[in-house]
Amino acid sequence: MSSHSEALNAAPAREIAASFPALSARRLLVIGGVALILIGMLWGDIFAVFVLHQNASRINADLLAATNAVAIHDPASVPPHFMAIGGFLENRGTKVDAHVHMIDFGYLALLLALVQPFVAFSESAKRKLAALLLLGAALLPVGVFLIHYVGLIYSPLESIGWASIFADLGGFFVLLVAAIELFGLWKYWQRPADAKSSDALLADRSWASRMLLTWGTLLVLVGFFHGSYYAGTQLFANEASDVALLTQMTSGSRDVGPRAVQDYALLQGQKAVNVAAHSHIIEFGMLAILMAFFQPYVFLSERWKKIWVATLLAGSVILPVFVLLELRFGLFAGGIADIGGLLVIIALTGMLAGVVRYTGTLDAPAGGAPMGAER
Amino acid sequence: MTRSGRFLVIGGLLLAVWGMTYGLYYAVFVEHQTLDSIGGSLTNAFVHAAEQAPQASQAAMQAYASANYNYVRQVDAHGHWIGIGLLLIVLGIAFSRVGFSEAMRMRLAAALLAGAILFPLGVLLETVNAGSIPKGVAILGSALVIAALGGISLGFSKNQPST
Numbered sequence: 001m002s003s004h005s006e007a008l009n010a011a012p013a014r015e016i017a018a019s020f021p022a023l024s025a026r027r028l029l030v031i032g033g034v035a036l037i038l039i040g041m042l043w044g045d046i047f048a049v050f051v052l053h054q055n056a057s058r059i060n061a062d063l064l065a066a067t068n069a070v071a072i073h074d075p076a077s078v079p080p081h082f083m084a085i086g087g088f089l090e091n092r093g094t095k096v097d098a099h100v101h102m103i104d105f106g107y108l109a110l111l112l113a114l115v116q117p118f119v120a121f122s123e124s125a126k127r128k129l130a131a132l133l134l135l136g137a138a139l140l141p142v143g144v145f146l147i148h149y150v151g152l153i154y155s156p157l158e159s160i161g162w163a164s165i166f167a168d169l170g171g172f173f174v175l176l177v178a179a180i181e182l183f184g185l186w187k188y189w190q191r192p193a194d195a196k197s198s199d200a201l202l203a204d205r206s207w208a209s210r211m212l213l214t215w216g217t218l219l220v221l222v223g224f225f226h227g228s229y230y231a232g233t234q235l236f237a238n239e240a241s242d243v244a245l246l247t248q249m250t251s252g253s254r255d256v257g258p259r260a261v262q263d264y265a266l267l268q269g270q271k272a273v274n275v276a277a278h279s280h281i282i283e284f285g286m287l288a289i290l291m292a293f294f295q296p297y298v299f300l301s302e303r304w305k306k307i308w309v310a311t312l313l314a315g316s317v318i319l320p321v322f323v324l325l326e327l328r329f330g331l332f333a334g335g336i337a338d339i340g341g342l343l344v345i346i347a348l349t350g351m352l353a354g355v356v357r358y359t360g361t362l363d364a365p366a367g368g369a370p371m372g373a374e375r
Numbered sequence: 376m377t378r379s380g381r382f383l384v385i386g387g388l389l390l391a392v393w394g395m396t397y398g399l400y401y402a403v404f405v406e407h408q409t410l411d412s413i414g415g416s417l418t419n420a421f422v423h424a425a426e427q428a429p430q431a432s433q434a435a436m437q438a439y440a441s442a443n444y445n446y447v448r449q450v451d452a453h454g455h456w457i458g459i460g461l462l463l464i465v466l467g468i469a470f471s472r473v474g475f476s477e478a479m480r481m482r483l484a485a486a487l488l489a490g491a492i493l494f495p496l497g498v499l500l501e502t503v504n505a506g507s508i509p510k511g512v513a514i515l516g517s518a519l520v521i522a523a524l525g526g527i528s529l530g531f532s533k534n535q536p537s538t
Contacts, residue, residue, distance in 0.1 A: 066421050075425035082418040111461070114468060182388075202468065210531065213469055217528035220462060221521060228517040231498075239447075243440040246417065250424035250432050282458070289465050 033109030040102030136173025143167025216288030315343030387463025394456030474533025490519030
């Protein structure tokens, strides 16, 4: 017997393997959840590089045009510029929404994977719920992304297009599954104590798991501290500046107005990087905490596990820190921030590969394929 | 699951459900009107300025500022209640790995839950009272969350929990 199969047959490893059977709801949710997070992050990187800055420039151009319309006393040409700004904001908003929802649904899938042993339904029912959740989790962001492009084409409704309808359907699926899973958890808690099972997965105390839990919590703490600091020291001042600059744009002065538009763009940039740094560091902290639970399913050597944990944590710090530094160092810092995002994607892909290897190793003996030693 | 962990999971679930319910109410009954008010007021401020009607422009700009101030805080409170609620659930599941006594874990869990309730509540209260009390509630809430998270990360860094 190989050292690997001996390790798999050891008591704790056997219990962990038993909690991850082929085609189980937990397996679907873990692999589907990590895949959703990966796609959502990739989409976020593409959006940041190719859409975000260009979109901001167009918004500023229309704001400047509206300011110039005030200066030449032409009220009729103001509303079309604000309509255009509304369109750009919708374009930006739907892309951010698709990115955020896909990642958050990935987190939800991982959270549900974690509680599967405590959901009092049959495995078949749990599998169907997992599939419905993943369908809804894919449908909503894709639908939201298409809203800007599909509009009201062939829509049976006056103000809601097909893309919105499918997005809402996806959201309904997710909501429905979450409610049913909650009911399943409630049913489990009603069981007598001796009928409740334990989950070997939660007993893991490995280095990788401990580091991800500790640093994940610290990342959330830092993100929370940064958000509190920003809210306490800059939020009110920024809101006052926002109104002051918009008021200057309506002054009708040909000198003050355009300068106010420039300052307004800088202010929006300052707000955006602070919000992005705050939200990304917290999201990465949550990701680290969630991935800590699934380290026993990552079938890689301890060395490679440590490499992916360190890469994930390094990327989780680099992205938000360099997003903040964009204000001082511009695109150079933005490029490093994108590399930070890429590091998180690479680390997560490495962990997903480990999980897929684990499933192959578990399933291979049943199919007669030889078991390879972990590398 | 430990008592402190169960306390966090149930607290987190209740907080997330409350945050979602509040968000649903806000989205259905308030948000669209507020967004219309933000966009409409800003456009009107520019249109009136172009018409050389400064007082009307100023009034529209004030309406924009007020609607935007409320919108930012309503969305923040809703998002933070749900976000911190989910964090509480995840931390609750792992809470047996916090390497402190159960009494200490319970104190950390209570501080985290109290902060998770108070911080967004303070932010929300800023929309009805511009005084220092809502700000104080928000600061107290965030300080509790930060202190509790510091303690929890220290506890996670210990290898074996002392139950």
